[in-house]
Amino acid sequence: MKLSEITFDVPKKLVAQYPLEKRDESKLMVVNRKERTFEEKVFKDVLDYLNEGDALVVNDTRVFPARVFGVKEKTEAKVELLLLRQLESTMWEVLVKPARKVRVGNRIQITENLGCDVIDNTTSGGRVVRFDFNGADFFDLIGKVGKTPLPPYIRREAEEEDKVNYQTVYARKNGAIAAPTAGLHFTEELLEKARAKGVKIIPITLHVGLGTFRPIQVEDISRHSMDSEYYEVSPESAEAINEVKRNGGKIFAVGTTVVRTLETVATVDKFVKANSGWTDKFIYPPYMFKIVDGLITNFHFSGSTLFLLTCAFASHDQMMEAYELAVKKKYRFHSYGDAMLIV
Template sequence: MDVSLFDFELPEELIAQEPAAERSGSRLMVVDRDRGTVSHRRFPDLLEYMNPGDVLVLNDTRVRPARLIGTKEGTGARVELLLLNPLGEDRWEALVKPAKRVKEGTVIRFGDGLLSAVAKEKTEAAGGRVFQLRYGSSDLDKLLEDLGEMPLPPYIRKQLDEPERYQTVYSRVVGSAAAPTAGLHFTPQLLDRAKQKGIRLAPITLHVGLGTFRPVTAENVEDHRMHAEYYEVSETSAGVIRSAGQEGKRVVAVGTTSVRTLESVAREHGEIRAARGWTDIFIYPGYRFRVVDALLTNFHLPRSTLLMLVSAFASRELILQAYRTAVRKRYRFFSFGDAMLIL
């Protein structure tokens, strides 16, 4: 399957550079797979499409402020580091810029030496290396809060005034390099309204890393390989999701990360159960979904694995038709953009 089949024209001005004034103030495109129709609502109208007993699956990961700007020991040259995955004993997989100037053994200092990173072996990712961190503090997360910046996607060029707007209101478990952006639209009040209606909430965790945003460089979809990401599903959430299936209620995944977590567990165990591990699942057209009945998502980049996943859930033709409509009606795209509900 050729990657070019997932291309579309997107005017640059439709890439949202900042969040909506209100979290739930975005638009909501509703795509009905059975009817092949598209309708236009506001995000809070989501609850009109859900029934008591349905389950919203929410990825409760929290973005780590892991973009670090430091200097190369000896030369003082500026170096940027993005911490991705902890490997144990203060070794981290990271992206480094400029990668060509950082060789094995290079020492990078941050915050007047409060934190330093020693470059080790390269990883498979472009610009990727393993780094050994050194610091005096016993709490690395606290140190990153003081020294690090929010790792916004490269297509967002505007400075974020409120870093918390790049976190979901239900974020809990620190560990992501990027936000699960479909959840950014929810407010505590909207979640309360959902519970009052009898909609059940099932938090799961997938720490977003390179797997979600790594560009597809292969010409054929089948040749692309995902980068593994860590997930956890608790026994409580697994029970809620299983019961929805047994009762004929719908499982509504909030975001592609929730989809990948649920489908990874189901593929591994044959059903949703308490589990943790690493997943490199790659979902594209032809995939048979085992758990997810409806999907809430944002509008994604051309040729991306996220667009391929959404096309697998509906159909490539219907999704590209919806995207062309979104462009024509001036929807906002990507992380801080508008939302799409696929039923």
């Protein structure tokens, strides 16, 4: 498949800049792969497509306010850091602005109790830094001074409300710089209704990184390289997923990050194994899925790996038709936008 085949236009006015007041009242387009139909629903109707014995697999990563601001020691020059991923307990890969002014050996002070030393460059133009924080809790310190790293297509500065809005209600583990946005539509009440219906809610973790926004820039998509992201599938979650599959239930992935994680840990006999590590799983057509029966996702940007995954799960023609309909019906796109269920 070529990049030009997954390129389309989305009017800027359809790119959601803020979430709806009620998470579960966004629009929901239901795409039936077998019947080749499109239904227009409200997100809370998603439970109509789940049965007792099915499972919703969710990504419990937590977005932390990864944009922090400091000054270079000696020169007092202002520096912005975007924390990308934790390499060791005190060591992080970061992007810096202005990059030309930040060199190996520089010291950056963020607060009186939080600073870092630049110890290396990365091949992608970033830096490796080592933080010192006097024995305090690192994420607590960052939480007090950092800003939520909103996606580039949200054309405004992060606001205090984004720390709640740009977070799933089941977020537990700090580490993401972007939300697994399909999960933003769920409320605690909706999850309770799912449990009452006999649907299992099973958590896995994938810390979403900068690569989720990185566009494909080669015409031959097979030459695109994904950034590695850290994931965890616990023994308890693996067993819960396998039990659902053994009993004939369906696995509904809440978001593309869940799909990529489950396919990373899938076995040849179409079960999953507990594991943790780094994955650069890139899913594009044609692809044989081993685990997932249904996918809840948002409306993604043109030429993205996220859109490609939906094309692999449904079909390219069906997804292009769905997006054409979404534009016509004025669905809201991207992180704070509306949702799609593919069954």
